[in-house]
Amino acid sequence: MSWASPEDTYLSTSLASYLDKKLLVLLRDGRKLLGILRSFDQFANAVLESACERAIVGDLYCDIPLGLYVIRGENVVLIGELDVEKEELPPHMRQVSTAEIRRAQKAEREASDLKGTMRKRMEFLDLD
Numbered sequence: 001m002s003w004a005s006p007e008d009t010y011l012s013t014s015l016a017s018y019l020d021k022k023l024l025v026l027l028r029d030g031r032k033l034l035g036i037l038r039s040f041d042q043f044a045n046a047v048l049e050s051a052c053e054r055a056i057v058g059d060l061y062c063d064i065p066l067g068l069y070v071i072r073g074e075n076v077v078l079i080g081e082l083d084v085e086k087e088e089l090p091p092h093m094r095q096v097s098t099a100e101i102r103r104a105q106k107a108e109r110e111a112s113d114l115k116g117t118m119r120k121r122m123e124f125l126d127l128d
Helices: 006-016 098-121
Strands: 022-027 032-040 046-057 060-071 076-081
Touching (some): 032 060
Antiparallel strands (some): 022 076, 032 046
8 A cells, every 4th residue: 555645645636726627738758738637646647638749840830639648647747727718829830730740840850860960070179
């Protein structure tokens, strides 16, 4: 039998205030999930209903539907309630298809990899 620590109790009661509300959940790997919190436990494992992953690259974004989604608590960095009355994104953001956002993510990854490769090649210059 395990006992809940005071921190676990605080976490549980604070998550209880988010039940049945639309949330933004930031994960350790950088993904951003949106959905309605339907359940959670003492480990902050959570169940989101009507969940989607919001992928953002530059001024492009896409909400990729996930459906009912279980999140392991140790992967959660941040949870926040979304104001359903307010516009979620700045007006300059443009919604695109899943295929288009995946292409943009791939191009962003490749550019980042190239930058890292170039930096590694230039290390011998000791620019500091």
